[in-house]
Amino acid sequence: MTREQYLRLIAALGAGSLLPQNVLAELLTVTELRRSDFGTNFIWGTATAAYQIEGGWNEDGKGESIWDHFTHYKKQKIKTRENGDVACDFYHRYESDIELMRQMNIPASRFSIAWSRILPQGTGAVNQRGIDFYHRVIDKCLKENVTPWVTCYHWDLPQALEEKGGWSNRDSIKWFEEYVNIISNAYGDKVKNWMVFNEPMAFVPLGYLIGVHAPGKVNFEKFYKAVHNVVMCHGAGGRVLRSNVKGGNIGTTFSCSHIDAKNDKPANLKAAKRADAFINRLFFDPIMGLGYPTQDLPACKQIEKHIQPGDEEKMKFDFDFIGLQNYSRMMVYNLGLIPIIHFANVPAKKLGNDMTDMGWEVYPEGIYQLIKKYSAYKDVPPLVITENGAAFPDVVNNGEVNDTKRLQFIKDYLAQVLRAKNEGADVRGYFIWSFMDNFEWAEGYRPRFGLVHNDFTTQKRTVKASGKWFSEFLKA
Ligand code: BGC
Numbered sequence: 001m002t003r004e005q006y007l008r009l010i011a012a013l014g015a016g017s018l019l020p021q022n023v024l025a026e027l028l029t030v031t032e033l034r035r036s037d038f039g040t041n042f043i044w045g046t047a048t049a050a051y052q053i054e055g056g057w058n059e060d061g062k063g064e065s066i067w068d069h070f071t072h073y074k075k076q077k078i079k080t081r082e083n084g085d086v087a088c089d090f091y092h093r094y095e096s097d098i099e100l101m102r103q104m105n106i107p108a109s110r111f112s113i114a115w116s117r118i119l120p121q122g123t124g125a126v127n128q129r130g131i132d133f134y135h136r137v138i139d140k141c142l143k144e145n146v147t148p149w150v151t152c153y154h155w156d157l158p159q160a161l162e163e164k165g166g167w168s169n170r171d172s173i174k175w176f177e178e179y180v181n182i183i184s185n186a187y188g189d190k191v192k193n194w195m196v197f198n199e200p201m202a203f204v205p206l207g208y209l210i211g212v213h214a215p216g217k218v219n220f221e222k223f224y225k226a227v228h229n230v231v232m233c234h235g236a237g238g239r240v241l242r243s244n245v246k247g248g249n250i251g252t253t254f255s256c257s258h259i260d261a262k263n264d265k266p267a268n269l270k271a272a273k274r275a276d277a278f279i280n281r282l283f284f285d286p287i288m289g290l291g292y293p294t295q296d297l298p299a300c301k302q303i304e305k306h307i308q309p310g311d312e313e314k315m316k317f318d319f320d321f322i323g324l325q326n327y328s329r330m331m332v333y334n335l336g337l338i339p340i341i342h343f344a345n346v347p348a349k350k351l352g353n354d355m356t357d358m359g360w361e362v363y364p365e366g367i368y369q370l371i372k373k374y375s376a377y378k379d380v381p382p383l384v385i386t387e388n389g390a391a392f393p394d395v396v397n398n399g400e401v402n403d404t405k406r407l408q409f410i411k412d413y414l415a416q417v418l419r420a421k422n423e424g425a426d427v428r429g430y431f432i433w434s435f436m437d438n439f440e441w442a443e444g445y446r447p448r449f450g451l452v453h454n455d456f457t458t459q460k461r462t463v464k465a466s467g468k469w470f471s472e473f474l475k476a
Contacts, residue, residue, distance in 0.1 A: 033414055035476050038421065043429030044474055045108030045147075046101070046451060047387050049154035049198065051084045052438040054114065056091030060129035063120025065156035066166070066207075070214035077216060080444030087439045089459050094137050097461070100452065101435065102144035104467060105474035109146045110386060110431050111137070112154035112198065115179050122158035123175050131186050138190050148191045149386075149431070151253070152180050152237060154198040155213070155441075162215045167229050168208060168222035170306075176233045177240055184244035192248050195323055195386065196237040199255040200230045200283045209340075212442050220302070220340070228306040231286045231315050238317035252287075253323030253386045256280045256374070258366035262333040262346055271334035271343040278341050279330065280373070288377055289316035299340045321428065323386030324374060326367045326413075328360035354405070357391035357447045358440075364412040371420035371427055382426045388413050389433035391440070391447035394464060401453045401464035410466060432470065436461060 035044070051067045058064070071083030090097055101109055115122065117130030141148045153176070157166055161175055184194070206213035209223040217223075234252055241250045257279050261272035277297035285293050291312070292300035331351060335344040348361040355361055367388065374380055390409040394401045410432065421427050437450035445456055451467030454460070463471075 033411060033418065033473070035473055037418055038430075041428070043108055043147075043384065043431075044106070045110055045149060045429070045431040046106055046435035047110035047149075047431040047433045048090075048112075048435050048438065049151070050112045050114035050117075051087070051154070051156045052434075052440070053088040053090040053111075053436070055084065055086040055089045057083075057085045059091065060117075060133065061120060061127040062114065062130060063116035063122070063127075064159040065114065065116045066159050066162045066214035067156050068116075069159045069162070070216055074216050077212065078442055078444050080446060082439070082444040084439040086456075088436055088454050088456075091133070093459065095140055097436070098137070098140045098144050098146055100461060100463075101146050104451070104463065104471040106435070106471070107145070107147060107474065108149055108193075108429075108431070109141055109435065110149040110151065110195075112151035112156075113183055114156050115153065116156065116158040116160075118182060119158060119179055120160075122161035123178055126182060131182075134183075134187060138187055142190060147193065149193040149195065150183075150187065150191050151195040151198050152183060152241075153196070155203045155207075157215075165222075166208075166215055167204065167226035168219075170225070170229055172229045173232050173236050177236050180237045180240045181244065184241050188241075188245040188248065192245065194241050194245060194248060194250050196234055196241065196250070196252040197230070198253050199325060200227075200234075201255050201279060204230055224302045225306055227282065227303050228311075231283055232311060234283070234287050235314045235317040238319060249320045251319050251321035251323050251381075251384065251386075253325055254280075254284055255325045255387075256370050257326065258329040258363070258369040258373075260329065260331045262331055265334075267334035268332070271332050274341060275330060275332045275343050280370075284322075284374075286315045287317060287319075288380070291315075297341075319381050321382045321384050322374065322380065323384050324367075324370060325387035325433070326370055326385070327356075327358075327388065327390070329363040329366035329369075356405075356409070357393055358443070360390075362390070362409060362412075364409075364416045366416075367413050368416035368420045371417065371425045372423075375420070375425040375427075382428045384429040384431070385417060385427065386429075386431050387433040388430065389449050391449045394437075394448050394453055396453055396455070396462055399462065401462055403464045403466050406451075406464070407466040407469050410470070 057068050075081045120127050138148050204226050208217045208226045211218040259272050259275045261268040273296045277293035281293040294300035331346040332343045336342050348355050351361050353361050390406050392405045394403050434449045436452040437448040437454040440447040453462040453464050
């Protein structure tokens with residue numbers, strides 16, 4: 001069968017009705033993917049975040065962020081004792097990096113704005129040099145034909161606000177509105193694609209419940225409050241963007257994981273539902289107007305205590321798109337002694353599949369399951385995969401990085417995105433995490449996620465085999 005015949009066959013089968021799902025998935029994996037399979041309007045890009053690439057941590061009037069503070073004063077929390085003071089030095093090298101994106105045919109770049117460059121104290125006085133920096137970045141993107149997709153908040157709260165309680169202070173709703181208002185007024189004419197948050201299910205529990213990320217708090221009460229305030233900020237930020245950005249495409253992003261129960265024991269099945277409520281629904285459901293998933297996750301009662309009159313309406317926001325970010329899946333079992341969630345994960349190494357350098361299981365079908373899951377919500381907006389990718393220990397050999405595992409990972413996950421799309425899911429784009437190797441939070445610089453290798457001593461960029469494949473794929 002020729003490739004064209006094969007694709008026609010898939011199309012004719014519509015929602016994969018005749019072929020068993022596993023056979024269809026297999027076929028998609030072995031068949032070389034083409035950009036055109038995804039349609040002409042499908043959005044392709046790579047993603048980064050301010051703290052992970054910029055460096056210039058205290059330059060040109062920038063204030064301290066919680067990640068500056070955390071890496072400087074709680075060094076032991078970073079496995080390698082490193083920090084993002086310099087990172088990829090994107091602050092000084094953005095021009096050549098964006099030129100490289102263009103050379104690699106990358107049509108869109110998702111990046112975030114560092115709040116403390118714009119408002120060094122979090123609120124009040126605006127730092128014009130910070131505003132100017134992102135004007136330069138955005139202008140350069142536009143010049144190189146790279147469409148900017150801007151995330152308002154990718155985990156780097158101004159430290160001055162953390163000192164007032166950070167996300168656990170209800171004033172955070174006001175602070176966030178002020179910040180989003182400033183950046184959307186500044187850039188709204190040039191940037192049309194906006195995301196309010198990056199992965200609330202990561203920064204809220206990691207920062208306030210288990211303390212492994214900035215600001216490093218372990219405090220149930222702060223966690224519950226922060227969940228509710230951040231939910232409220234989704235609506236608040238979304239509304240500010242909607243009113244300031246004419247013709248804007250306003251979304252937000254969620255980390256998500258396909259969840260399986262370890263076995264069919266009723267307690268484990270219930271644990272899987274609880275895990276799903278915690279990992280996949282805690283922020284998403286209230287934003288969709290469904291309230292907290294209290295029935296499946298009773299701990300939500302503690303969050304509901306913080307709902308004030310009038311909040312229910314404001315928690316909901318009609319986003320233009322939802323960003324899904326997926327890396328791995330989770331297999332869980334009931335474990336009563338774990339507070340709040342009462343479940344634990346089966347370690348990835350026991351699951352029998354390949355693992356990435358983060359110790360995460362490679363499980364391509366998970367992304368298909370998640371697209372199906374979120375597509376099934378009533379009135380769900382279109383989906384965009386705003387992050388997917390893998391860390392592997394890459395080495396430069398004679399000027400080349402032969403990252404075959406990452407390349408296979410991307411192809412296998414993409415095949416599953418296509419599978420969901422061919423079955424009718426409204427998925428409109430795919431961004432690889434990440435454009436280049438960068439500061440991987442509490443893991444330091446060891447895990448390399450980039451399509452472009454970075455030598456952190458010389459700042460030399462080397463396009464990896466996966467990056468070369470992506471640029472060829474995009475060129476077609
Ligand atoms: C985050 C990125 C992070 C990546 C890999 C996502 O959770 O948005 O900042 O580097 O995953 O861990």
